[in-house]
Amino acid sequence: MPDLQPVFVLVRPQMGENIGAAARAMLNFALDRMRLVDPRDGWPNPRAVAMASGAAGRVLDHAGVFATLPEAVADCAYVFATTARGRELTKPVMTPERAMEHARALCEGGQKVAILFGPERAGLENEDVARANAIISVPVNPDFASLNLGQAVLLCAYEWMRQGSDRPPEVVEMGRTEFASRIEIDRLGDHFEERLDEAGFFFPATRAEGMKLNLRNLWSRMPLTRADVQTFHGMLRQILRKRDGG
């Protein structure tokens, strides 16, 4: 599926380092189609290459370079423009979330999608934005909006990935073990209850039942693995062994 991803278009980027950083940010989320419009310091740019390194260097090797924005997006069916400020344009303004959801749908439908990022200092010109179908605006703190080029690229790439994973499951990493079964929890509870009973823990007698119930609740509430259960058995045994031995 060669075209099932959007093209990230850096419009008149200034610093080579930022071009390299954008390539890295993209590749973190498996995006590798970059285009450049009239990069200030020409192309190729050694500073961009130095910043990209490794696999991200290949993103730069394959980057298309264009003299003008219209040429850069000529083959695209849908263009998003990232902007910080409102433009008073009659155009949909989307969060990155909504925009990448839409981009996914377009790409799935075989459409070529572009996302425009403006130059570091000033951002996209109104005439660049005029080429776009929709605007992407990150909802930032109105009292402190300071996203730079690399950050805007990162957030769009991240949202692209996020929209593509069917609600990434919360994986509970289990290492090499498993959660204990209820019977293992019960036996752990029995073990502690017996030894605590011998130690006079459930005192006074009128409160003993309630205390035991609380303790059962405590054990069953805990997300204990089999290894955890063995650890608790082992701790109790070792302390008792010490007691009985000396």
Place this chain on the structure above:
Amino acid sequence: MPDLQPVFVLVRPQMGENIGAAARAMLNFALDRMRLVDPRDGWPNPRAVAMASGAAGRVLDHAGVFATLPEAVADCAYVFATTARGRELTKPVMTPERAMEHARALCEGGQKVAILFGPERAGLENEDVARANAIISVPVNPDFASLNLGQAVLLCAYEWMRQGSDRPPEVVEMGRTEFASRIEIDRLGDHFEERLDEAGFFFPATRAEGMKLNLRNLWSRMPLTRADVQTFHGMLRQILRKRDGG
């Protein structure tokens, strides 16, 4: 609503510039609680201030500085650790999305939440992660994972904002009690570790450090309330009292 936001804890950060950049990234999404653990170049750091500028400088002015991680999260009820690689730990591993959804719910419920970010080069140590309840891992391209400190901070801050935008957070029901703070968990861990050490539990000596780390992980993974912590202290004390008395 003074505490309705998580604390971002930079653990042993190296470059002042990155501390300043983290403050900027946070403030974009209206987060301004930063803590620093043992910053390499001391504090205050002029490079951090130069990078932050303006309102983000105030985030740095109010940043708490701590000698150790346990001190930095002593008052926190729930701690997330950001890590790139799997740790083979039995701890929930969440996407930023899921983690910030959970963080929102905890904050809404009045709980103090911390998010740990490791040093630039190596990331968090295993013993840092052992203090955490859960892990945040950004699902990046397995063939190219290169998120840096500032990017990890940015993505978490962005997700915090995003989770807050629409959907009303699900509040974690707390009953009549509260989750234990990290310092209470630490003290519980200390108590068991000391008594188990005396009882010869950490044997053989070559495995003692690993066993202690596992035990710290066990305690920090459990959703212990203050009452639970008191119960565990009480159980251990009573068994020891019985042991030492007769």
